[in-house]
Amino acid sequence: MTTDLLKVEDLSFSYHNLSGETAALSHLSFSVKKGEFLAIVGPSGCGKSTILSLLAGLLTPEEGGITFYGKNGRKPGIGYMLQRDQLFEWRSIWKNVTLGLEIQHKLTPENKKKVEKMLEDYGLSDFAKKRPSELSGGMRQRAALIRTLALEPEILLLDEPFSALDYQTRLTVSADIARIIRSAEKTAILITHDLSEAISLSDRILVLSGRPAHVKAQVSIRLTLPDDSPLAARKAPEYTDYFNHLWEELSDEQ
Amino acid sequence: MSNEKTSETQLEYMQKHRRHHRLIRRARLALLLCFLILWEFCADYGIIDSFFFSSPSRVADCFVSMVRDRSLFLHIGVTLTETVVSFLLVTLLSLLAATLLWYSKKLSEILEPYLVVLNSLPKSALAPLLIVWLGTGIPTIIVAGISVAVFGAVISLYTGFLQVDAEKLLLIDTLGGRKRDRFFKVVLPACVPILLSNMKVNVGLALVGVIIGEFLAARRGLGYLIIYGSQVFQLNMLITSILILCAIAMILYQIIQGIEHWYRKKR
Numbered sequence: 001m002t003t004d005l006l007k008v009e010d011l012s013f014s015y016h017n018l019s020g021e022t023a024a025l026s027h028l029s030f031s032v033k034k035g036e037f038l039a040i041v042g043p044s045g046c047g048k049s050t051i052l053s054l055l056a057g058l059l060t061p062e063e064g065g066i067t068f069y070g071k072n073g074r075k076p077g078i079g080y081m082l083q084r085d086q087l088f089e090w091r092s093i094w095k096n097v098t099l100g101l102e103i104q105h106k107l108t109p110e111n112k113k114k115v116e117k118m119l120e121d122y123g124l125s126d127f128a129k130k131r132p133s134e135l136s137g138g139m140r141q142r143a144a145l146i147r148t149l150a151l152e153p154e155i156l157l158l159d160e161p162f163s164a165l166d167y168q169t170r171l172t173v174s175a176d177i178a179r180i181i182r183s184a185e186k187t188a189i190l191i192t193h194d195l196s197e198a199i200s201l202s203d204r205i206l207v208l209s210g211r212p213a214h215v216k217a218q219v220s221i222r223l224t225l226p227d228d229s230p231l232a233a234r235k236a237p238e239y240t241d242y243f244n245h246l247w248e249e250l251s252d253e254q
Numbered sequence: 255m256s257n258e259k260t261s262e263t264q265l266e267y268m269q270k271h272r273r274h275h276r277l278i279r280r281a282r283l284a285l286l287l288c289f290l291i292l293w294e295f296c297a298d299y300g301i302i303d304s305f306f307f308s309s310p311s312r313v314a315d316c317f318v319s320m321v322r323d324r325s326l327f328l329h330i331g332v333t334l335t336e337t338v339v340s341f342l343l344v345t346l347l348s349l350l351a352a353t354l355l356w357y358s359k360k361l362s363e364i365l366e367p368y369l370v371v372l373n374s375l376p377k378s379a380l381a382p383l384l385i386v387w388l389g390t391g392i393p394t395i396i397v398a399g400i401s402v403a404v405f406g407a408v409i410s411l412y413t414g415f416l417q418v419d420a421e422k423l424l425l426i427d428t429l430g431g432r433k434r435d436r437f438f439k440v441v442l443p444a445c446v447p448i449l450l451s452n453m454k455v456n457v458g459l460a461l462v463g464v465i466i467g468e469f470l471a472a473r474r475g476l477g478y479l480i481i482y483g484s485q486v487f488q489l490n491m492l493i494t495s496i497l498i499l500c501a502i503a504m505i506l507y508q509i510i511q512g513i514e515h516w517y518r519k520k521r
Contacts (some may be wrong), residue, residue, distance in 0.1 A: 058427055080428035086421055090443040103439065190514035
């Protein structure tokens, strides 16, 4: 029995400046189940990133609310992956991946060991002492993921984390990262404008309308996978139907 | 280089590179020598009046005699101490002030016009005022040195702080950091290169301020020697002092550039 981990109800938010206000979200409602991989797609500039900022608590909702159902009724930990890896060049990879622990004063031997284990699992342990510029784009993105996972969040917010990568790297890294997230049994919310990425990575896709955004359609994804290569989902028989369906939903908006 | 043996073309390239640098070094030295020889020649053959224009040999004589009676070390020491102290204070004060401005956007908005005015004010105009307030002596001169450099330093450092990538700051927020973490984990380390290049400008400006101060309010120092030399028509002494100033300015600049290189290698 899967239960809701978070519920967004009737959420509205506007940005203010002197020339007026811009409504970003209008009466947005959706929920996410524990362990689910949700993708959010929508026309560009529709306020997708605003949703993540609200979920992460970086912004406060103007109307409506977000309810979390964490363990023992506590708010679950939230990890946030940004568009670019934002590894700091003045820190070694080790110092970068432990940045969150350092900020939260949680650099215990136990946590350090966990991070070391992750570096090893994701093939980065040889690079711990290197500077970010010495790593490839895919490795950098994995390091950024470790930095996020080091704080052991229950929910991962991914804000187009692959958009800065070239296409080939993007396919492998996104498949890699999705596998890591699934094996760690995390709940994830991915924002993307790439429909094929959304279909191949997620369990469910939320289609947003143009600004102010509300939920236009929800599509559950079930794919019959021929193999487990990064391209597998794109080769699945259902893939084209999903793609066309989502394409139509989005095209109505523009 | 990945392959053990360096290829022919690579060797050729490196040789070309070395040759180029040797040429530049030699040309620089030749230019200096030409200038000195021409100067000496013109002075010796009366093309220029060596009483007003001095000559390399006279400068050398003056230098040696001032080294002999030890007065030169005193003057250089005083100017150098004043410059280094005001440079260090400028660096410290500008860092503190820029930090404060970064922490409080309101404060920075309130103070902005005052900073702009103080920065564009010709600081030499302040020197007489400083003499009245602080008397003649080393503190006045150090304050003069600080006043020339500090406002520009605050403005450029603060501007550097503001140019830090907003998404890097957002990252700190997503990791649960506070404003202090934003500053110490991102803003400050990201701005070390700016701080260092700022220091190169500051050391020159501090020297300018110190010399202005010494013109007006000193009994020691190279600035005093220059003024004294012009008043008693000791042009040899005056020009010697100016050349020593050139050397000091270059050495101070090189020291900071050395620190900059060390920092770049370290990261």
